[in-house]
Amino acid sequence: MPEQLLFAMEVTLNGLMAGVLYALVALGFVLIFKASGIFNFAQGMLVVFAAMTLVGVQQGQVPFAHLINTIFGTKVHDFGWTVPTFLAIIVAGAAMVFVAWIIEKYILHHLVGQPDIILFMATIGMWYFMHGFAPLMWGSEVMKLDVGLAQGLNDPVLNATEALFGYGFFLDNLDIVAAVIAAILVASLVLFSQYTKQGRAMRAVADDHQAALSVGISLRFIWVLVWSLAGVVALVAGIMWGSKSGVQISLAEVALKALPVLMLGGCTSIPGAIIGGLIIGVGEQLFEFAIGPLVGGATQAWFAYVLALIFLIFRPQGLFGEKIIERV
Amino acid sequence: MKMKKLAAAAVATLMVGAPAMAELVFPSLSYRTGPFAAGGIPYADGYADYFTLLNERDGGIGGVKVSVPECETAYNTEKGVECYESTKGMGALLYNPLSTGITYQLIPKATADDIPLYTPGYGRTSAANGNVFSHVFNFPANYWNGASAAVNYVLSLNNGSLEGKKITLLHFNGAYGKEPIPTLTKLAEKHGFEFNAIPVDYPGQEQKSQWLQIRREKPDYVLFWGWGVMNQVAIQEAANIRFPMENFIGVWWSGAEHDVTPAGAAANGYKAVAFHGVGSDYPVFDDIQKYVVDSGKAAGNGTNVGTVIYNRGVYAAMLVAEAARKAQEIHGTADITSSMMRDGLEQLEITDARMKELGMEGFGPAFSVSCENHGGPGTAAISQWDASAGKWSLITEFAPSDMDVIQPLIDADSAAYAAENNIAPQCK
Structure with a gap:
């Protein structure tokens, strides 16, 4: 088999894996948009906050240590204990539920009935607030995230492709784990929304707030539920991305990777987020492989948006988005 | 009142x-x-x-x-x-x-x-x-001293000859990251090594395609001009593809404790150019x-x-x-x-x-x-990360850079700036 074809196959495989990671971030956007029509600009910061909380709890770090030390002249930094990973994940998940409750109680509750653009602006405000609040709570240092996930070259894939093609493919163990977790997450979310009472209520709210209210569904509960789910998805995305780079404020930038996925997959479809992520992942990696060297490289940042725009021209609602028809 | x-x-x-x-x-x-x-x-x-x-x-x-x-x-x-x-x-x-x-x-x-x-x-x-x-x-x-120091170090590892060697620069795709390219291009001509540059866009959270390219092209050494999250990701990706960490050399802005600690033991042996003690x-x-x-x-x-x-x-x-x-x-x-x-x-x-x-x-x-x-x-040394001890150490003395290559580049670039801005020489 020609060498270039083998390389292209390897790039495609890795593009699919990168796409899964993009999709993990996009899922959080989709959940909130689907249920409330809010495009949550702060989703990237939820990823940061969730990951910081996980590491902070895991390492027994004192929240707001810098602030406490400045005010009281103390020198506290950590409690002197570490928390088992599983327990730390549970605590971080609970923290995200608490954040969801705070957001509903103090922001969204006061904006019921406001135009979508107002809700969108509120999430921009939340982004900026959390951008300051997260480092204030956990510090600005790069935090090492270790939840025991394997990283690096996957030897079975390497050996199998070496034996088959004479060229061993690179595949990151962490990407394989991310793909499995994403599949479980999507399946769970689909089952939850299809087969549980709360899930059906969530879909009802997504279809029509007023109608849902009229049959006794609590809008407040559904919003807390949806933001909690988005927070948990953010925690999963934070674990995956944070394992690669350490946890730091720039993790919020991964949201930029989710935007073309949403444009392509549609803002209201969970499977759309996955398919969109895969198309963007493969598209940008193959483009960089084939065309990147001819145009100076580093094409991924903009090519994903070009690809999404092309789809948008032909299908504005995205591949799986709902086409909204308004009758006069 | x-x-x-x-x-x-x-x-x-x-x-x-x-x-x-x-x-x-x-x-x-x-x-x-x-x-x-x-x-x-x-x-x-x-x-x-x-x-x-x-x-x-x-x-x-x-x-x-x-x-x-x-x-x-x-x-x-x-x-x-x-x-x-x-x-x-x-x-x-x-x-x-x-x-x-x-x-x-x-x-x-x-x-x-x-x-x-x-x-x-x-x-x-x-x-x-x-x-x-x-x-x-x-x-x-400055950056050009840093690039030259890295090449001098690599020369010292190869008995003074880089003929037939391949050196890749992985760099931030902006003014800072592009700074060493002219120097490295000249040094490649002088020492006969093959040089190519691979850019990474801001913020550098995703570098999969760059590291796949490095894996395919198999450079002998990778020099690195990164900052921020780009550093941590690059070091982790280098470890992922099993690139020999001792052949991966960052500039001084890519060689701090917080750059290597997220990768843990995998970062052991990573090197960085330094212009001061550690x-x-x-x-x-x-x-x-x-x-x-x-x-x-x-x-x-x-x-x-x-x-x-x-x-x-x-x-x-x-x-x-x-x-x-x-x-x-x-x-x-x-x-x-x-x-x-x-x-x-x-x-x-x-x-x-x-x-x-x-x-x-x-x-x-x-x-x-x-x-x-x-x-x-324009002197610089090479530092190396010891993951088990959790510290950087200087592994060379501070040594001069190749001013025969750098000075003409400084003269040319500053002369262009002087011409653009009508600046007369200030030194008598």
Whole structure:
């Protein structure tokens, strides 16, 4: 088999894996948009906050240590204990539920009935607030995230492709784990929304707030539920991305990777987020492989948006988005 | 009403009192927030703590206290320029903008305002030509020195020959990251190695395709010009593809503790070019601990003392302080102006004996600055990360870079700048 074809196959495989990671971030956007029509600009910061909380709890770090030390002249930094990973994940998940409750109680509750653009602006405000609040709570240092996930070259894939093609493919163990977790997450979310009472209520709210209210569904509960789910998805995305780079404020930038996925997959479809992520992942990696060297490289940042725009021209609602028809 | 009177009296007292309290003002354009805060915080802490040490231990410089007002730039060029404009009226003697982008914007402004810029290890490399850049100083080393130092080191590992070797530069896709390309291109011609550059766009959170390309092309060495999250991801990806970590060499902005710790043991052996000492095994840090940290006057919580970027802040502050001392000596006054400060920088002389007096023996090279040479000696060493010990160590001496290649590049770039801006040579 020609060498270039083998390389292209390897790039495609890795593009699919990168796409899964993009999709993990996009899922959080989709959940909130689907249920409330809010495009949550702060989703990237939820990823940061969730990951910081996980590491902070895991390492027994004192929240707001810098602030406490400045005010009281103390020198506290950590409690002197570490928390088992599983327990730390549970605590971080609970923290995200608490954040969801705070957001509903103090922001969204006061904006019921406001135009979508107002809700969108509120999430921009939340982004900026959390951008300051997260480092204030956990510090600005790069935090090492270790939840025991394997990283690096996957030897079975390497050996199998070496034996088959004479060229061993690179595949990151962490990407394989991310793909499995994403599949479980999507399946769970689909089952939850299809087969549980709360899930059906969530879909009802997504279809029509007023109608849902009229049959006794609590809008407040559904919003807390949806933001909690988005927070948990953010925690999963934070674990995956944070394992690669350490946890730091720039993790919020991964949201930029989710935007073309949403444009392509549609803002209201969970499977759309996955398919969109895969198309963007493969598209940008193959483009960089084939065309990147001819145009100076580093094409991924903009090519994903070009690809999404092309789809948008032909299908504005995205591949799986709902086409909204308004009758006069 | 009573409160208003009290407040007015307090303000009046401050206004009357201000001119009497002469201070040497060195604004710190820091970034403690934003995506690059992990690097900005220790630098700002080191820079501030050294001046605090001088105030607490020596009563300032030449008997005049030092003031280091901080202005947050978040590593944003527009904010950096705003910081410059808002602080220059405080009697600023010098700016250390800590950003190549901000430096480029400030060069014409600061020159017009007669305020020197000090950009150690960053900024516009050709500013080393003092004949053109009268108010910019970038001693003791610049990016091109760094690139040359890395190649010299690789040469030393290969018995002085790089014929047939392949070197890849993985770099931030911006002005900073592209700086070493001309030097490395020339060095490739000179030493016969194959050179290619692979850019990574901001922020560098995703580098899969770049590292797949490196895996396919199998370079012998990868040089690295990154900053922020790009550093941590690159080191992890290098480990992922099993690239030999000892053949992966970053510039000094890609070689701090926070760059390697997320990858854990996998980062062991990673190297970085350094233009100053590492660790806290120098007497100056004992003084910082005693006079600054223990007395609760540190800019941070004291945990950064002795880390790579903190040390860089300390080193920059020390050289600024020595230049201020020189300016006081030249002009016979302790209360110097920014113009005098520029003269002090231009006539700065750092000897080994002085470094020992300062408690920094061997921390940096001995050198002198001149009207023509604002770039200093251009010496650099190689440091290496020991993951099990959790520390950086210098594995080479500070050695000169290849000025036969670098000087013509400096001359050409600065001549182009002089022509564009109608700048006449300043040195007689």
